[in-house]
Amino acid sequence: MEFKKRSILGPRRRIFAVKQHRKPLVVDSVVDIDKKDIKNPLAVVEYVEDLYKFYKLAETSSQIGDYMSVQTEIDEDTRMSVVGCLVQFHIKLNLATEVLFLGIHILDRYLCMNLVARKELPLVGLTALLIANKYEDDSKTPVEEYFNMADEFYSKKDILDMEKLILRKLGWTLAFPTAYHFLVRFIKAAEADKEMENTIFLLAVSSLMQYEVIKSYPPSIIAASSVYAANWILKKTTLWSATLQHYTGFCESQVMECSKRLMKI
CATH class of the missing domain: 1.10.472.10 (Cyclin-like)
Incomplete structure (x- = not known):
């Protein structure tokens, strides 16, 4: 199942909460995820960091x-x-x-x-x-x-x-940053393959049905937690890389709680 132009919720299933006894995070360096898009005008590389800083500020005013x-x-x-x-x-x-x-x-x-x-x-x-x-x-x-x-x-x-x-x-104001805006960026930072991308979207879509998640966390946290939870589900060696921390703006401890809620599908 692919989420490029559609999202499929798929069957509901039980996924057990994150266990605390696991291997420590591997220390790595930050990858420049925009380097290969410098010549692509649609990627607006020169503005993308400022754009996501604005999204972070704007999401606080539209928090549910x-x-x-x-x-x-x-x-x-x-x-x-x-x-x-x-x-x-x-x-x-x-x-x-x-x-x-x-x-x-x-x-x-x-x-x-x-x-x-x-x-x-x-x-x-x-x-x-x-x-x-x-x-x-x-x-x-x-x-x-x-x-x-x-x-x-x-x-x-x-x-x-x-x-x-x-x-x-709503005062005709519809330009709200949603988890989708952050997912696009964070999936790129995760260097996700198709399986991981679909898992991330599955978790993010499931969050839409969870009122406690929607009211408790801003969209950027939900998006970042979807990536973290997908890494856990797919048993990735590194759950939270330096690159993810850099581009999401969150450390591992900040996304663990929301990730646990997302995995209780």
Whole structure:
């Protein structure tokens, strides 16, 4: 299964928590992961470090709060069920991976600002995914195809009315850094092969369904922890390299707790 243009959650399975008795981290040097892209204008090598510094600053202003403490009709299980359906909807429509991450972030941001009835939550989720799909410039999924598939549950008018409501609540601000933005960079720093890349995305997608993870950790920590957890699952000799520490900005101890939660799929 590949996550280049789609993400597949795959079967749920139990993975035991990280054990403490293991070999110590191998000391190594930092690899320049941008060196080979210097001549590629699309890689914007001269700006990429500043860009990710900005993402780190911006993620703090869009951190998801503990909205379940004020919601009266929905709980963590309800949210998990709806997010799981959105993942499947995203797969069927072959939406880009970044659309899924942004869509669920929009859903959570809206729930931070507005009380939502239990029966209304799926509509909010579907609409958040539509907004994210429209926002991504490179989206190749026609909006009408989206409406056709959603018609089994809601009318086009239902979705468009909810779209206006969500956008007003969010102040039309959609440029949020999600875990996907950091995953792209951190996977490169991990020098991941296809197996590892798919494992990292699997863990990151699973985090979207875990309310405790989403509200407890910023996107950059979730992305870094997905890499760390993937290294553990695939039994890599080095779980956290100097290169990963340099480009993520986190030491091993900062990602272990979140990694343990991600591995309890």
